[in-house]
Amino acid sequence: MPDLNLMIPGPVAVEDDVLQALAKPTLPHYGPLWMAVYEETVGRLKRLFETENDVLIVPGNGTGALEMAISSLVPRGEGVVVLDNGFFGTRTRDMVEACGQHAWLLSGPWGEPADPDTLRAHLTEWVPAAKADGHPIRAVVIIHNETSTGVLSPLEALARVAREFGLAVIVDAVASFGGVRIPVDAWGIDVCVSVANKCLGTPPGVGLLSISPRAWEMAAQNPSPHGWYANLNTWHWHLENWGDWHPSPTTMPTNNVVALNTALKGIFERGVEEHFASFRRAAAHTREGMAEMGFTLLPDPQWAAPMISALNSRPDIDVEAMRAALLSDYGIMVSGGLGPLRGKVFRVGHMGRAREDQAVDALLAATRDYLTRQGLA
Numbered sequence: 451m452p453d454l455n456l457m458i459p460g461p462v463a464v465e466d467d468v469l470q471a472l473a474k475p476t477l478p479h480y481g482p483l484w485m486a487v488y489e490e491t492v493g494r495l496k497r498l499f500e501t502e503n504d505v506l507i508v509p510g511n512g513t514g515a516l517e518m519a520i521s522s523l524v525p526r527g528e529g530v531v532v533l534d535n536g537f538f539g540t541r542t543r544d545m546v547e548a549c550g551q552h553a554w555l556l557s558g559p560w561g562e563p564a565d566p567d568t569l570r571a572h573l574t575e576w577v578p579a580a581k582a583d584g585h586p587i588r589a590v591v592i593i594h595n596e597t598s599t600g601v602l603s604p605l606e607a608l609a610r611v612a613r614e615f616g617l618a619v620i621v622d623a624v625a626s627f628g629g630v631r632i633p634v635d636a637w638g639i640d641v642c643v644s645v646a647n648k649c650l651g652t653p654p655g656v657g658l659l660s661i662s663p664r665a666w667e668m669a670a671q672n673p674s675p676h677g678w679y680a681n682l683n684t685w686h687w688h689l690e691n692w693g694d695w696h697p698s699p700t701t702m703p704t705n706n707v708v709a710l711n712t713a714l715k716g717i718f719e720r721g722v723e724e725h726f727a728s729f730r731r732a733a734a735h736t737r738e739g740m741a742e743m744g745f746t747l748l749p750d751p752q753w754a755a756p757m758i759s760a761l762n763s764r765p766d767i768d769v770e771a772m773r774a775a776l777l778s779d780y781g782i783m784v785s786g787g788l789g790p791l792r793g794k795v796f797r798v799g800h801m802g803r804a805r806e807d808q809a810v811d812a813l814l815a816a817t818r819d820y821l822t823r824q825g826l827a
């Protein structure tokens with residue numbers, strides 16, 4: 451097989467300087483050597499989150515970090531509104547239920563963003579009903595970039611509606627943080643969850659959470675948080691009491707944090723606006739080239755996320771066979787459709803090295819070549 455060219459919506463192909471940072475001698479997760487790296491990394495994350503709130507780096511993935519937030523803030527039996535317009539929304543509903551809470555699912559069509567007016571209309575009914583029932587709604591979970599469809603929901607407006615009802619705002623920004631602006635403080639986001647391995651372009655290994663004072667307070671008041679490790683109170687205690695030498699309760703994937711710090715340094719050196727613009731350029735280039743081959747964008751371009759393109763297949767094409775050939779013959783991996791979109795769409799990630807011109811050109815050339823060989827051009 452040719453060299454692998456990862457063009458999926460995470461994990462992503464990583465820059466050489468970040469890979470080299472990963473290969474440096476392993477640091478301990480406490481003490482002065484660690485504190486210098488940790489504080490620099492958290493400082494850069496706060497700058498990118500545009501927040502004065504605490505920021506946690508946790509071992510693992512985005513799903514785990516989101517579950518930590520939901521299970522820590524909301525007591526068992528109480529309500530969480532989940533905005534569902536795709537695969538990750540539906541999965542968050544399952545997560546809420548598995549945490550013993552009641553999920554109020556607000557479903558919209560796949561391929562469209564969540565709508566603030568619809569949210570307001572539902573909260574107007576749901577919030578008093580849940581309260582009267584003794585199981586009040588505490589939080590709204592918003593999937594910012596719904597990666598299954600490549601749709602960006604209007605986060606600022608949705609967060610504002612949630613706050614009108616006094617609800618905590620928890621955001622799954624796994625596939626958007628570092629790809630578009632998310633001013634956490636200005637938009638009143640209580641917990642913003644992300645990872646290092648999507649728009650920040652580092653290998654998988656850590657989850658990220660920004661946590662508002664109100665979110666810490668909710669976690670502290672929660673009579674039924676989830677265990678010890680996944681309980682944000684444990685993490686808060688370490689920040690407060692051991693923050694100057696051992697800020698996390700457990701061993702950290704320190705090499706991953708060093709790599710993340712290197713990636714963040716690069717983003718600030720090149721400029722955050724330039725970093726954001728690089729996704730938009732790659733998306734535009736991909737969409738134009740694919741449109742010439744008859745592949746249209748699944749969502750309306752006005753709300754398509756710049757970090758991923760979900761493209762409709764053509765009726766004469768077996769999209770799974772095309773994906774398999776792109777990988778085996780050209781070394782290019784793109785994603786298929788999730789859930790009901792399986793076999794109907796393919797998804798091209800623009801994160802990490804996939805957004806370089808060379809990568810996009812290679813994908814377009816390989817796709818054209820495949821179609822020619824199949825007599826489908």
Ligand SMILES: *Cc1c(COP(=O)(O)O)cnc(C)c1O
Nearest residue numbers: 511512513538595597624625645
């Ligand atoms: C990738 C992704 C996740 C899952 O992240 P993991 O790190 O695999 O747990 C969750 N939500 C969205 C929107 C994603 O794109």
